[in-house]
Amino acid sequence: MTKQPILQVKQLQKQFPLYGPFGKLGGVKQTVHAVKDVSISMYEGETYGLVGESGSGKSTTGRTILGLTEATAGEVIYNEQDLTKLSKAELRKFRRDLQVVFQDPFSSLNPRQRIGRILEEPLIIHGIGSKEERIEKVFSMLEMVGLQNEHFYRFPHEFSGGQRQRLSIARALIVNPKVMICDEPVSALDVSIQSQILNILKQLQQDMDLSMLFITHDISVVRYISDRIGIMYLGTIVEEAPTEKLFTNTLHPYTQALFSAVPGKQKRERVILKGEIPSPINPPPGCVFHTRCPFATERCKNEVPALREIGIEGSQHKVACHYAEETKQWSN
Ligand code: SF4
Secondary structure: OOOOOOEEEEEEEEEEEEEEOOEEEEEEEEEEEEEEEEEEEEOOOOEEEEEOOOOOOHHHHHHHHHOOOOOOEEEEEEOOEEHHHOOHHHHHHHHOOEEEEOOOHHHHOOOOOOHHHHHHHHHHHOOOOOHHHHHHHHHHHHHHOOOOHHHHHOOHHHOOHHHHHHHHHHHHHOOOOOEEEEEOOOOOOOHHHHHHHHHHHHHHHHHOOOEEEEEEOOHHHHHHHOOEEEEEEOOEEEEEEEHHHHHHOOOOHHHHHHHHOOOOOOOOOOOOOOOOOOOOOOOOOOOOOOOOOOOOOHHHHHOOOOOEEOOOOOOOOEEOOOOOOOHHHHHO
16 A cells, blocks of 8 residues: 655745835835745655755745745645645644744743743643643653753753753644654754754654654754655755665765765765855746756756656655766766
């Protein structure tokens, strides 16, 4: 039987209008194409890593999936419902199942409330348990993220950055969600603390059979945590594969350049890309990567490459490059 995705993102687009000096009165002057075309299928108990440089649209993708920003086009299917078509009130019913952890834990921790109250609040909002059951759940959640009972009575400012991220994970997971979106959850932390938080996330994800969308710019982090990875460039996914397959058989020229910049044991020749990532206000036609790709041809300038499966059927390795069958030779 074919596995059914728990969450399906289909051809998602997000555009932001830019207005002139007279604001909305003067009409839209330009459009930022933050997310051009993103399709992702997430399965139960899986971690999907979404990687890209800053400006690639990965965080906007996460926010649009959650409905924190309205989609311009496309679908987000969860529980047979297209979340992009729901009103704010209807979307609230799904909030319990879809949780988020941001880079800055302070955004989800009210500085005036004690931790016990902060963690109990989502349970109150979703009408879960009696007072005693909620308090018991808060204590057990503190333990699950490696904190102590005494932390129940403290305020957020009394914690270190790593502890605060543990608290925001606890707050997201206390309602037993099915899907969690983590947007750069360890980027602001020291390397030693990063690994502690990653280990907690990995353990909890397994224990709770959670599906996780892990958004990051850090290649080493995404390799450690993800089962499958999607590489984003200028609002589109250019390559997607199970983690080890992606690292051993990197096919898209952009992914090859991105991975070659990571110091490590692998002997990859450093690929220096020319120029900067183009502006999403005026993305290039054809293949979005053609302005920087060392292998671009006339075809690349005019024809958008489809994200297509490479190799044997069911390989799960998808690449958006007209010449994906030849790119392996280029990287050697
Ligand atoms: Fe490079 Fe052309 Fe492939 Fe795009 S389609 S990655 S420009 S070779």
